[in-house]
Amino acid sequence: MDLGIRGRVAIVGGASRGLGRASAEALAQEGVSLMLCARTPESLEQAAKEFHQATGVEVRTYAGDLSQPDVINGLVQATMDHYGRLDILVSNIGGPPPGSAESVEEEALDIAIQRTYLFFIRMARASLPPMKAQRWGRIISILSASIKEPAENLVLSTSARLGAAGFLKALALEVAPHNVTVNNVLPGAILTQRQHELAEAQRERTGLGVEEILESRARAVPMKRIGTPEELGALVAFLASEQASYITGASVLVDGGSTRAIL
Secondary structure (H helix, E strand, O other): OOOOOOOOEEEEOOOOOHHHHHHHHHHHHHOEEEEEEEOOOHHHHHHHHHHHHHHHOEEEEEEEEOOOOHHHHHHHHHHHHHHHOOOEEEEEEOOOOOOOOOOOHHHHHHHHHHHHHHHHHHHHHHHHHHHHHHHHHEEEEOOHHHHHOOOOOEEEEOOOOOOOOHHHHHHHHHHHHHHEEEEEEEEEOOOOHHHHHHHHHHHHHHHHHHHHHHHHHHOOOOOOOOOHHHHHHHHHHOOOOOOOOOOOOOOOOOOOOOOEEEE
16 A cells, blocks of 8 residues: 655654654655654664665654753754655654652652653644644654553553643644644554563562563463564554545554453
8 A cells, every 4th residue: 555655754753763763664664754863873873774775765863852842843943954844743752760659759750741741742833833834744642552541550651641642632623624633653562672671670579570571461462462663663654644634633552452441
């Protein structure tokens, strides 16, 4: 299927690894030019080189911490300065520290608000002017399945991302007349470095081995396996496509059927 987005321009956050990298790769395979952002310049440049060599698309990079508003504004400006347009935004950033509702500390709360709530709002707002001007845009935010069903020991991720989902739903209604869609992707257990970090935190609490924890998580998934970043990246590419032009305000699970909620 031709997704109809060859020649479009996308910003992808957290693009040097994990879900961000998989999303960027899926878009590159569809002929989308990229502006990649992450905190580590070396890994970012390596990803850009690999994507260009594999697909031939133009790939630029912008290193910085996306929890900082000036970095977000600089990223969007750099994209406009170089490409002269911005069509697709993939908002993705590392999650806040794990923890329970009773044990969470003030510092961790501040981190969660900046990185897992305000980040998604700032990215969307900064990207809207060029999308509205050209009357075409796709805003895709990688949140978490925990906004549908709270995950154990992830109270900050659950609460902050749920707030972001509320903002993005309201935004979807506002910008729909401008042919800009706003959708969220909700990953469950996906085999990324974050999954290993969460397993390590669980190991410290329980004494179980990391591999044992990951195997237990896989058994808890109805499909009896943990998902791959590429499976999530394929959904991101579809939501960015022409074929998804009538889908907005949606939050789509990628969790192998793990979330029991009906809605």
